[in-house]
Amino acid sequence: MKNNLLLIFFLALNFSCQATQAQTVDTMQSVPGGVAIIDLETEEKPNVFFSNKQVMVIGSPGQWQAIVGLPLWAKPGNHELILKSGINTTTKQFTIFEKQYEEQYITIKNTEMVNPSSSNLERIRDESGIINQAKAARTELAEVPLQLDLPVSGRISSPFGLRRFFNNQPRNPHSGLDIAAPEGTPINSAASGKVVNTGAYYFNGNTVFVEHGQGLITMYCHLSEILVEEGQQVSRGEILGKVGQTGRVTAAHLHWGVILNTVSVDPTMFLNNEE
Numbered sequence: 001m002k003n004n005l006l007l008i009f010f011l012a013l014n015f016s017c018q019a020t021q022a023q024t025v026d027t028m029q030s031v032p033g034g035v036a037i038i039d040l041e042t043e044e045k046p047n048v049f050f051s052n053k054q055v056m057v058i059g060s061p062g063q064w065q066a067i068v069g070l071p072l073w074a075k076p077g078n079h080e081l082i083l084k085s086g087i088n089t090t091t092k093q094f095t096i097f098e099k100q101y102e103e104q105y106i107t108i109k110n111t112e113m114v115n116p117s118s119s120n121l122e123r124i125r126d127e128s129g130i131i132n133q134a135k136a137a138r139t140e141l142a143e144v145p146l147q148l149d150l151p152v153s154g155r156i157s158s159p160f161g162l163r164r165f166f167n168n169q170p171r172n173p174h175s176g177l178d179i180a181a182p183e184g185t186p187i188n189s190a191a192s193g194k195v196v197n198t199g200a201y202y203f204n205g206n207t208v209f210v211e212h213g214q215g216l217i218t219m220y221c222h223l224s225e226i227l228v229e230e231g232q233q234v235s236r237g238e239i240l241g242k243v244g245q246t247g248r249v250t251a252a253h254l255h256w257g258v259i260l261n262t263v264s265v266d267p268t269m270f271l272n273n274e275e
């Protein structure tokens with residue numbers, strides 16, 4: 001009896017410590033474009049890798065969890081994490097489940113945005129190097145804000161993961177969430193973090209990248225105006241810029257991306273459902 005009471009007490013204590021994390025965990029799914037939460041069952045905190053990229057690890061001794069971003073092109077089935085602790089290397093298996101995403105057909109009047117000329121292709125190639133670097137930003141933070149706020153309030157005009165066709169030609173799937181809002185609407189940082197890159201890019205238009213710790217990055221695209229600078233520390237809700245229609249767009253909106261271990265994942269998995 002005494003043991004049972006002790007156990008209940010322990011579980012209650014444990015639950016209250018992890019309540020905020022558990023909320024987020026509930027919304028996450030191990031699917032292509034999703035986030036896998038994997039119990040590591042190690043006493044010491046290991047460095048964990050998926051597809052050669054270091055992944056986020058949160059928790060406490062004996063209760064470490066890997067929070068793994070899964071690319072949209074990931075194959076459903078069994079996958080493996082590499083755990084490194086000192087000189088020891090072990091593996092941990094996990095499963096990615098299937099998910100079907102809808103198709104979307106978009107008509108773009110400016111054909112340079114669908115079939116760019118060779119000089120623009122060169123610019124796009126140069127920019128993708130810079131963008132990939134921004135997506136690989138990573139600082140070691142023990143406390144990572146896994147709960148993100150929607151950066152602007154507005155109608156979701158296009159969800160994450162749609163298989164896209166521009167003027168009937170297949171292109172990369174939709175890597176973020178589109179929120180329709182009037183031009184000039186302030187954009188609030190989804191959580192506290194550091195501005196790791198700002199730039200004016202061909203497809204993404206005026207863009208801001210914020211890193212929140214351990215490779216969790218939010219990306220804000222098509223801005224009319226950028227109001228922060230690279231290297232700047234921002235707090236949750238701080239204004240980063242304004243909604244616009246720069247880059248490849250059909251109307252003013254915010255394209256909001258969430259990146260984890262360099263891959264774009266579904267931003268809705270980080271939103272608090274109770275809002």
Ligand SMILES: [Zn+2]
Nearest residue numbers: 176177178255
């Ligand atoms: Zn978008």
